[in-house]
Amino acid sequence: MRRTIISIVVLWLALFAGDHALAQQEQRGMREFRVAIDIGHTPATPGAMSASGEMEYSFNRRMAAVIADDLRRHPGIAVTLINEAGREISLLQRGDVANQAKADLFLSIHHDSVHERYKVTRRVDGRNSRQSDRFRGYSVFFSDKNAEPAASLEFAKQLGRAMREQGMTPTAHHAEKIPNEGRDFVVPEYGVYRFPDLLVLKRARMPAVLLECGVIVHPDEEQELNTPERQRQIMMAVRSAVLNLSTWLRETRR
Numbered sequence: 001m002r003r004t005i006i007s008i009v010v011l012w013l014a015l016f017a018g019d020h021a022l023a024q025q026e027q028r029g030m031r032e033f034r035v036a037i038d039i040g041h042t043p044a045t046p047g048a049m050s051a052s053g054e055m056e057y058s059f060n061r062r063m064a065a066v067i068a069d070d071l072r073r074h075p076g077i078a079v080t081l082i083n084e085a086g087r088e089i090s091l092l093q094r095g096d097v098a099n100q101a102k103a104d105l106f107l108s109i110h111h112d113s114v115h116e117r118y119k120v121t122r123r124v125d126g127r128n129s130r131q132s133d134r135f136r137g138y139s140v141f142f143s144d145k146n147a148e149p150a151a152s153l154e155f156a157k158q159l160g161r162a163m164r165e166q167g168m169t170p171t172a173h174h175a176e177k178i179p180n181e182g183r184d185f186v187v188p189e190y191g192v193y194r195f196p197d198l199l200v201l202k203r204a205r206m207p208a209v210l211l212e213c214g215v216i217v218h219p220d221e222e223q224e225l226n227t228p229e230r231q232r233q234i235m236m237a238v239r240s241a242v243l244n245l246s247t248w249l250r251e252t253r254r
């Protein structure tokens with residue numbers, strides 16, 4: 001009888017201690033790091049058309065899903081996938097979804113085109129295709145009018161560097177001095193551009209970045225973006241940049 005009572009007391013202490021440790025962890029603010037992944041464009045307004053005639057939205061949707069699945073498997077990271085249902089939503093509403101989810105980071109996934117003056121028309125499968133061999137590579141955009149400009153730039157640099165380390169190269173074509181381009185190329189070696197008035201980034205109240213994964217009007221780069229190897233390189237780059245940013249935020253906010 002005495003033994004039983006002692007075991008119950010020991011068991012109760014063990015359970016209490018376990019709960020206590022969890023409560024302490026919560027008090028220390030060690031909650032999950034939530035990443036909002038935004039699928040650029042919608043089925044009705046699908047963005048750029050690739051060299052082979054595929055719409056940008058389907059590239060964005062596929063890449064966002066690969067990134068989200070990977071991050072969700074990582075302990076301590078949670079994911080909000082924005083507009084998975086493919087509804088018509090505005091750029092501002094995308095930011096609102098991330099704000100409501102109290103995301104720690106916002107990443108918008110896109111695939112790139114080039115200015116019309118750099119495109120040529122070729123016959124592909126019996127139709128005219130507008131394509132370009134001139135530019136290929138990734139770009140990373142941040143807005144210094146976002147609520148977290150320093151952390152946004154930090155994540156843009158981490159992501160651009162990780163993309164490079166995965167073997168991809170940035171493109172400089174958004175810095176061309178022509179209409180709708182001429183962006184401020186702040187870290188050329190990592191493909192980082194400053195784009196102050198990019199609405200989708202301005203609305204988010206957390207660090208926010210837009211990734212152009214590659215140029216889909218470039219026929220060779222489009223094919224590469226369709227391979228699992230390239231998708232894996234992008235996925236690994238995002239994972240590494242997300243982990244680095246969560247550490248950087250913890251250290252700078254301590």
Ligand SMILES: [Zn+2]
Binds near residue numbers: 041111
């Ligand atoms: Zn786009």
